[in-house]
Amino acid sequence: xxxxxxxxxxTTILINTSMVQMTEEELDEKVNHLLSRMTLEEKVGQxxxxxxxxxxxRRGTATQKHRLDLRKLEEAIVKYHVGSILNVYDVAHxxxxxxxxxxxxxxxxxxxxxxxxxxxxxxxAIHGANYxxxxxxxxxxxxxxxxxxxxLVKKCAEITAFEVRASGIPWNFSPILGVAxxxxxxxxxxxxxxxxxxxxxxxxxxxxxxxxETNQIGAPDRVAACxxxxxxxxFPLSGxxxxxxxxxxxxxxxxxxxxxxxxxxxxxxxxxxNSSEINGIPVHSDYHLLTEVLKEELGFKGxxxxxxxxxxxxxxxxxxxxxxxxxxxxxxxxxxxMSMVPFxxxxxxxxxxxxxxxxxxxxxxxxxxxxxxxVKFQLNLFENPYPKxxxxxxxxxxxxxxVSLEAAHQAITLLKNVNKILPLKKTMNILVTGPTANxxxxxxxxxxxxxxxxxxxxxxxxxxxxxxAIRDKVGDTNVKYLPGASFSQLGDLQxxxxxxxxxxVAVVCLGETPYCETPGNIHDLTxxxxxxxxxxxxxxxxxxxxxxxxxxxxxxxxxxVGLSQGILMAYLPGPEGGRAIADVLFGDVNPSGxxxxxxxxxxxxxxxxxxxxxxxxxxxxxxxLFPFGYGLSYTTFAYSNLVLDRQTFYPHENLTVKVTxxxxxxxxxxxxxxxxxxxxxxxxxxxVRQLKRFTSVTLxxxxxxxxxxxxxxxxxxxxxxxxRMIVEPGEFWIMVGGQTATTRLLPLTEEASK
Ligand code: BGC
Numbered sequence: 001x002x003x004x005x006x007x008x009x010x011t012t013i014l015i016n017t018s019m020v021q022m023t024e025e026e027l028d029e030k031v032n033h034l035l036s037r038m039t040l041e042e043k044v045g046q047x048x049x050x051x052x053x054x055x056x057x058r059r060g061t062a063t064q065k066h067r068l069d070l071r072k073l074e075e076a077i078v079k080y081h082v083g084s085i086l087n088v089y090d091v092a093h094x095x096x097x098x099x100x101x102x103x104x105x106x107x108x109x110x111x112x113x114x115x116x117x118x119x120x121x122x123x124x125a126i127h128g129a130n131y132x133x134x135x136x137x138x139x140x141x142x143x144x145x146x147x148x149x150x151x152l153v154k155k156c157a158e159i160t161a162f163e164v165r166a167s168g169i170p171w172n173f174s175p176i177l178g179v180a181x182x183x184x185x186x187x188x189x190x191x192x193x194x195x196x197x198x199x200x201x202x203x204x205x206x207x208x209x210x211x212x213e214t215n216q217i218g219a220p221d222r223v224a225a226c227x228x229x230x231x232x233x234x235f236p237l238s239g240x241x242x243x244x245x246x247x248x249x250x251x252x253x254x255x256x257x258x259x260x261x262x263x264x265x266x267x268x269x270x271x272x273x274n275s276s277e278i279n280g281i282p283v284h285s286d287y288h289l290l291t292e293v294l295k296e297e298l299g300f301k302g303x304x305x306x307x308x309x310x311x312x313x314x315x316x317x318x319x320x321x322x323x324x325x326x327x328x329x330x331x332x333x334x335x336x337x338m339s340m341v342p343f344x345x346x347x348x349x350x351x352x353x354x355x356x357x358x359x360x361x362x363x364x365x366x367x368x369x370x371x372x373x374x375v376k377f378q379l380n381l382f383e384n385p386y387p388k389x390x391x392x393x394x395x396x397x398x399x400x401x402x403v404s405l406e407a408a409h410q411a412i413t414l415l416k417n418v419n420k421i422l423p424l425k426k427t428m429n430i431l432v433t434g435p436t437a438n439x440x441x442x443x444x445x446x447x448x449x450x451x452x453x454x455x456x457x458x459x460x461x462x463x464x465x466x467x468x469a470i471r472d473k474v475g476d477t478n479v480k481y482l483p484g485a486s487f488s489q490l491g492d493l494q495x496x497x498x499x500x501x502x503x504x505v506a507v508v509c510l511g512e513t514p515y516c517e518t519p520g521n522i523h524d525l526t527x528x529x530x531x532x533x534x535x536x537x538x539x540x541x542x543x544x545x546x547x548x549x550x551x552x553x554x555x556x557x558x559x560x561v562g563l564s565q566g567i568l569m570a571y572l573p574g575p576e577g578g579r580a581i582a583d584v585l586f587g588d589v590n591p592s593g594x595x596x597x598x599x600x601x602x603x604x605x606x607x608x609x610x611x612x613x614x615x616x617x618x619x620x621x622x623x624x625l626f627p628f629g630y631g632l633s634y635t636t637f638a639y640s641n642l643v644l645d646r647q648t649f650y651p652h653e654n655l656t657v658k659v660t661x662x663x664x665x666x667x668x669x670x671x672x673x674x675x676x677x678x679x680x681x682x683x684x685x686x687x688v689r690q691l692k693r694f695t696s697v698t699l700x701x702x703x704x705x706x707x708x709x710x711x712x713x714x715x716x717x718x719x720x721x722x723x724r725m726i727v728e729p730g731e732f733w734i735m736v737g738g739q740t741a742t743t744r745l746l747p748l749t750e751e752a753s754k
Contacts, residue, residue: 496538
């Protein structure tokens with residue numbers, strides 16, 4: 001019934017907005033016509049983006065309502081012709097208040113300016129429309145990656161797009177397509193993990209969910225996506241946010257570029273630039289990466305927005321420009337189309353002067369503005385700049401919350417289960433303890449209601465904490481609770497031990513406080529001492545310990561692994577996470593998530609799964625605590641009959657791979673099936689394995705299914721010694737679920753290519 005009403009609502013909106021698809025020619029004509037009527041000032045204004053704070057009279061807090069400064073707002077839009085505004089200041093708004101803000105902005109833009117060009121408002125809707133109070137929130141991307149379910153990612157993105165648009169906002173600064181190669185990085189949780197193929201698949205699914213199957217972002221339930229942060233942001237040498245990366249061209253192309261390339265193929269409309277530098281060159285000033293690679297080689301047609309204040313930082317922080325104005329020249333000439341300034345009109349003034357002095361050609365300005373106007377037209381903003389009030393009732397509905405719960409269910413990853421201690425019996429006496437046991441914010445992490453996500457009072461109370469969800473499931477009487485420790489301070493251990501002694505099992509919830517970006521920097525990947533001591537103290541009582549990890553990156557807890565009988569990795573599972581964890585703990589849901597990263601055993605052994613052969617043997621042997629792709633189930637699966645349709649093949653031929661998966665346990669389960677390829681010898685040293693395909697099957701006890709994959713030339717290609725993509729003949733291993741089959745790629749002779 002609910003689904004029916006949503007479809008009905010969308011149909012009504014679609015009819016009312018008379019969505020007509022524009023041809024490329026019509027679009028170009030509209031853009032060129034408008035551009036030809038614009039003054040230089042109006043053009044440079046379109047390239048300027050400011051933050052809401054710059055046009056506000058008062059910040060919003062949990063108890064104080066935000067207020068716009070109408071004088072400043074009018075000055076920005078009318079005098080400085082500002083084309084875009086972003087963000088909240090500082091707390092998520094209600095849907096109604098978003099409508100007021102957006103309506104006020106668009107009234108000024110469309111009625112008080114000469115050409116009536118609507119403003120494009122941008123927001124960080126990172127795991128759902130997290131800056132709209134009533135919205136549905138989802139697990140963070142790192143958890144979504146553990147589901148290995150692109151369809152589910154797409155579904156979550158569809159709901160997010162609907163709820164962002166319902167707020168009146170047409171542009172979302174998501175998805176993050178950085179491949180997370182260092183677990184220290186505080187934005188690790190915003191990524192889809194350490195593998196380029198996984199990130200590419202999930203990222204493309206997200207973009208299709210956000211923008212629609214045919215990228216018709218003018219539809220009233222879609223928004224423009226913004227892939228970010230291009231390129232190489234996710235591999236800072238120090239692990240700290242916005243610090244330098246050193247990434248050779250081959251690695252850039254092999255690891256970091258593919259998700260962006262796939263996103264461009266998926267039709268993404270905008271891109272945000274890496275705030276930091278690669279090989280000494282801040283990306284905001286990198287003509288090669290922004291223009292030659294992104295716009296020319298990949299053929300990206302949308303527009304490029306800077307990250308926060310990052311053009312000015314070429315001067316103030318990175319010291320590659322000797323003045324603010326020079327920084328503007330460098331960035332615009334490198335290919336940045338819009339500056340997230342974000343507080344003042346310095347960019348506008350500097351750029352205007354630069355054009356007048358002939359230091360930035362008008363042609364570059366016209367290119368940038370055309371790209372921005374294209375997206376504004378494609379978003380249908382000229383016809384429909386205002387929020388649609390009728391969408392409101394579908395925001396945050398129970399159906400969407402169920403999708404979020406399903407995502408959390410599929411994400412949770414069972415890492416250890418000694419003697420089948422899990423699932424727990426609902427009749428057991430249970431101690432629930434640890435710093436993440438009874439908080440809502442920790443399940444969500446950064447980008448939740450505020451930037452840092454750490455204002456507990458803002459979290460809706462109808463979404464249970466882990467403790468509350470366990471109580472909901474098994475009743476109050478069986479469950480005892482003591483926090484035991486805060487994130488970094490021990491509580492009364494004696495008391496915890498006494499209580500633990502009397503229980504059948506202790507569920508110890510460890511993890512991290514919410515954070516994002518630079519405030520989330522750490523100096524040590526190890527979980528704080530207090531949390532490890534808490535586990536040790538409880539283990540001493542002899543009561544079995546189940547660890548629940550609520551964290552956005554793999555914090556090291558090796559010391560206590562042997563002291564626990566069960567371990568659940570919950571990641572940042574979102575608002576339904578408490579419920580999902582309880583469902584898995586008590587066996588109402590059979591876990592099926594797989595790690596989207598390598599879980600390190602030691603703080604200084606941070607090597608990814610696709611390492612080189614030299615890291616296979618002592619003394620260099622990579623020895624992770626849990627490998628990439630690891631995850632148990634309450635049932636067991638066996639793999640057999642891995643067969644290839646060809647023992648040899650030519651590069652233009654496809655290779656079909658079949659494998660049988662059998663549920664050998666006693667309950668239904670979902671198994672994620674992953675296919676890895678190994679190039680045995682090649683001219684650039686090969687990784688020991690690379691993920692090339694994944695899918696999942698749900699099997700009843702005793703049931704078996706044949707899973708089929710098709711591989712083609714690109715799956716065997718790599719960046720050669722001269723940094724060109726090549727395939728080399730020779731032996732390949734195809735590996736699925738512990739089985740290996742070999743095949744040989746033959747040299748492409750003239751005879752074979754006929
Ligand atoms: C972040 C971006 C974000 C922007 C706007 C920056 O600090 O790096 O990811 O989109 O702020 O909020």
